[in-house]
Amino acid sequence: MRxxxxxxxxxxxxxxxxxxxxxxxxxxxxxxxASTKSVMGVAAIVGLAGEVEGxxxxxxxxxxxxxxxxxxxxxxxxxxxxxxxxxxxxLANMITAQSVTxxxxxxxxxxxxPPAIITGENMEVSDQExxxxxxPMETPYGSIEINVAIRQRS
Amino acid sequence: xxxxxxxxxxxGSKDNDKLEKIDFKLISFTLAGRDYGINILKVKEIRKAGxxxxxxxxxxxxxxxxxxxxxxxxxxxxxxxxxxxxxxxxATNLENIIILRLDSLVLGIIVDTIEKVVGIxxxxxxxxxxxxxxxxxxxxxxxxxxxxxxxxxxxxxxIFGTPEKAxxxxxxxxxxxxxxxxxPASASVEVVATENVSLDLxxxxxxxxxxxxFFVSPINxxxxxxxxxAWKDLRKDENLDFQFTQKDDGEAFLSPFFSxxxxxxxxxxxxxxxxxxLKLEGNNLVIWNPGCGRGYESYSLALxxxxxxKASTYKVWASDLDLLSISMAPGLILDExxxxxxxxxxxxxxxxGLQFNSNLKNKILFEFHDIKNINPFSKLHxxxxxxxxxxxxxxxxxxxxxxxxxxxxxxxxxVVGTNEVVEHENWRFVGxxxxxxxxxI
Numbered sequence: 001m002r003x004x005x006x007x008x009x010x011x012x013x014x015x016x017x018x019x020x021x022x023x024x025x026x027x028x029x030x031x032x033x034a035s036t037k038s039v040m041g042v043a044a045i046v047g048l049a050g051e052v053e054g055x056x057x058x059x060x061x062x063x064x065x066x067x068x069x070x071x072x073x074x075x076x077x078x079x080x081x082x083x084x085x086x087x088x089x090x091l092a093n094m095i096t097a098q099s100v101t102x103x104x105x106x107x108x109x110x111x112x113x114p115p116a117i118i119t120g121e122n123m124e125v126s127d128q129e130x131x132x133x134x135x136p137m138e139t140p141y142g143s144i145e146i147n148v149a150i151r152q153r154s
Numbered sequence: 155x156x157x158x159x160x161x162x163x164x165x166g167s168k169d170n171d172k173l174e175k176i177d178f179k180l181i182s183f184t185l186a187g188r189d190y191g192i193n194i195l196k197v198k199e200i201r202k203a204g205x206x207x208x209x210x211x212x213x214x215x216x217x218x219x220x221x222x223x224x225x226x227x228x229x230x231x232x233x234x235x236x237x238x239x240x241x242x243x244x245a246t247n248l249e250n251i252i253i254l255r256l257d258s259l260v261l262g263i264i265v266d267t268i269e270k271v272v273g274i275x276x277x278x279x280x281x282x283x284x285x286x287x288x289x290x291x292x293x294x295x296x297x298x299x300x301x302x303x304x305x306x307x308x309x310x311x312x313i314f315g316t317p318e319k320a321x322x323x324x325x326x327x328x329x330x331x332x333x334x335x336x337x338p339a340s341a342s343v344e345v346v347a348t349e350n351v352s353l354d355l356x357x358x359x360x361x362x363x364x365x366x367x368f369f370v371s372p373i374n375x376x377x378x379x380x381x382x383x384a385w386k387d388l389r390k391d392e393n394l395d396f397q398f399t400q401k402d403d404g405e406a407f408l409s410p411f412f413s414x415x416x417x418x419x420x421x422x423x424x425x426x427x428x429x430x431x432l433k434l435e436g437n438n439l440v441i442w443n444p445g446c447g448r449g450y451e452s453y454s455l456a457l458x459x460x461x462x463x464k465a466s467t468y469k470v471w472a473s474d475l476d477l478l479s480i481s482m483a484p485g486l487i488l489d490e491x492x493x494x495x496x497x498x499x500x501x502x503x504x505x506x507g508l509q510f511n512s513n514l515k516n517k518i519l520f521e522f523h524d525i526k527n528i529n530p531f532s533k534l535h536x537x538x539x540x541x542x543x544x545x546x547x548x549x550x551x552x553x554x555x556x557x558x559x560x561x562x563x564x565x566x567x568x569v570v571g572t573n574e575v576v577e578h579e580n581w582r583f584v585g586x587x588x589x590x591x592x593x594x595i
Contacts, residue, residue: 003480003520030477034527131527151530152519 001133001150002052006030008102009056009095010135013146016095020072021139028136028143036126037134037147041065042080043123044092047113048100054150056099057125057132058092064142071141080119089115095146176273180298181252182305183265186238190265191272191298191305198255200268202248203229220262222253229262235313240264254310261314272300279307281364292399296364312399357397358382358407366404368411371548377411377573413540413572414588417447420454422461422496429462431584431591432536432567439468439535442561444525445542446472449483449518453510455538456517457497471531473523483520485509526550534562540590541571559594568592 010027017025042065044058060068062080068091069084070077077084092115100110125147132149180191181200206218206229215234219226229251233240251262282294295309355378359370362378370378385407386396398404415424439459446452452472459468474480487507502511509515523529526546537558543551558568559580570576572588585591 001522003522004484006477006481006522030522032475032522032524032527034524129528129530131524133522 001032001131001148002152004106004108005052005103005148005150006133008099008106009133009146009148012098012102013095013135013137016091016098017137017139017144020091020094021068021141022071023140026138028138031134032131033134033147034127034131036124037132039118039123039125040145041119041121041123042088043118043125044088044115045118046092046096046115048096048110048150049113050110051108052110052150052152054127054130054148056092056096057147057149058088058095059125059145059147060088061142062119064139064144067141068139068144085117085119089117175275178276178279179271179273180305180307182269182272183250183252184267184269185233185236185265187266189269189303189305191307192252192254192310193295193307194271196254196256196310198253198260200250200252203251203262204248217249217264220251222260222262225260227253227260227262229264230314231264233264233266254314256311256314259314272305274298274300281367282306291401354386354396355379355382358385361398362404362407365398365401366408367545368404368408369544369546369548369551371544371551372577373551373570373574374411374544376575381407381410411541411544411571411573415450415454416541417450418492419450419494419497420458421494425454425458425462428569428589428591429458431586431589433565434463434535434567435466437467439463439466440531440533441468441470441536441538442529442531442534443470443472443538444474444523444529445539445545446474446480446483446520447476448479449486449520451538451540452483452518452520453486453514455536456514457500459517460500460514461496468517468535470518471521472518473521473525475522475524477522480520480522484515525554529557529561531561534558534566536567536569537562538569540569541574543570544574562594564594566594568594 010030014025014027039057040059041062042060045055046057047055065088066077066080066084069080069087072087072091073083096112096115100112103110127149130149130151132147135146135148137144137146179194181194181197182189182191184190201222203220206220208218209216209228215231217229217231220229231240232238249264250266250268251264252268253260253262279296279298281296282291293309293313295307295312298305298307355370359378362368362370368374382396389396398407415421420428441455441459443452443455449472452470455470456468459466459470472483474483485506487509488501490508493501493508500510500514501508525542539554539558543554546554555576555578559578562568567584568576568581568591569585570590570592572590574590576590576592578592580594581592582595583591584593
């Protein structure tokens with residue numbers, strides 16, 4: 001992945017998560033992954049188009065998703081209902097939008113698609129012909145992996 | 155290599171090893187909550203004991219001597235030896251002891267808990283990495299993952315024995331794979347004395363892969379052989395063994411390996427020289443520069459294209475796995491005093507210092523990328539991959555070379571390191587010193 005793209009995603013994820021969770025968020029070591037990767041349970045996916053093509057995937061366990069949705073809504077949720085799903089899509093939207101804004105400031109044009117939420121057990125994600133950058137974030141409510149797979153249109 | 159790399163190696167090995175044969179067993183135990191292992195062939199037995207007979211005037215880690223069915227053996231507390239917290243037990247509580255049988259010595263070591271026997275494939279053992287920092291790296295034989303636990307395998311020969319013997323314990327190495335003449339541990343100690351060249355080569359390649367992630371293979375074996383001869387003389391003059399036990403020695407060994415102008419811009423003469431050997435024309439030339447580090451090589455390539463191939467348009471795709479280096483590449487700061495005057499017109503003064511101008515920068519795309527993953531290119535005109543292949547594991551070297559061969563256009567060029575050789579039916583050597591250039595036929 002183009003090196004200029006990395007920081008906007010990392011910074012946006014960090015600042016949005018810190019803000020909405022009012023807590024300490026830690027970033028793990030970034031790494032690259034090409035092969036199929038398992039999804040923890042709840043995945044929000046945002047597509048990117050423009051100078052690049054690809055997608056950003058926010059991956060977390062169901063418990064983490066429910067806890068985060070509870071904090072963001074300021075009420076105790078017990079299951080992954082419509083409200084919780086909408087909250088997680090909003091979180092994905094906020095992070096991606098902030099990254100795209102930062103990229104725009106650097107002169108890169110990206111468009112994004114509305115987020116989609118995918119839930120289930122034993123899911124895997126694989127990308128054709130593109131490697132994914134994994135940004136692990138540790139929140140007080142569990143870990144979120146941000147999986148960015150974009151490539152330059154050649 | 156970065157910790158990133160180690161992490162990926164560990165992850166990668168998890169997927170692949172399930173099918174591999176188990177040819178290495180270790181006794182696993184814990185020290186201060188971490189998992190460690192010792193080659194089972196070094197272990198005589200395990201037992202519980204306490205009430206050791208204190209011996210006066212010994213280092214603090216020597217707990218005393220123990221009576222093992224009539225044999226008096228020394229007992230060493232491994233936790234104290236490695237400066238780890240050791241809970242002191244009273245006389246009624248017995249300690250967990252692993253009795254080691256080394257070449258000339260039987261001794262007991264005290265550990266926290268002894269877990270089980272773990273069977274692994276010796277190929278899965280990764281070289282030690284500085285992030286496993288509690289214990290001096292030279293005492294670590296390697297690291298291996300088994301059932302999602304990471305075991306640090308201690309090299310007990312090196313900890314308790316003499317350094318020469320320690321080298322013999324076999325990590326899988328490039329030379330072994332290539333020549334398939336691996337010797338069992340103890341037998342080869344005497345052979346070294348008889349100056350067996352291929353065995354020495356095996357040792358040195360093992361050292362290089364362990365400490366420097368340099369893998370001896372057909373790509374660099376010629377250089378390694380000739381360097382080994384010079385190295386032995388050099389070390390003899392200094393009264394040192396030719397094998398080494400630390401990364402610094404490996405770096406000294408490898409220092410003549412690197413191609414000219416590694417980590418700096420090429421001179422104009424060098425560019426003219428290289429350009430003469432490359433017949434590049436047309437527009438939209440695609441140049442790929444994996445392992446670009448901080449980007450000097452990529453900028454040099456762009457400068458060469460600007461000055462020597464003025465009629466062509468081009469794009470340089472540069473990538474590296476080291477996140478820190480590659481992050482700095484787009485904003486590379488140039489030293490005004492060292493900059494060749496010919497490049498002055500391609501630079502611009504910025505707040506942070508002298509940089510290349512955006513016109514040149516826009517021709518280069520820096521990517522954080524692992525070449526072992528998918529490389530989405532086709533119809534490449536030129537690949538410059540100097541001194542990169544030698545630092546990949548032999549099977550990865552082959553894989554990458556096959557991929558390059560697929561992706562380069564017929565008539566396109568491959569530039570490898572000065573001391574690297576490509577022997578492949580599709581590639582014809584067209585370079586001369588110090589350029590190792592191949593054309594695809």
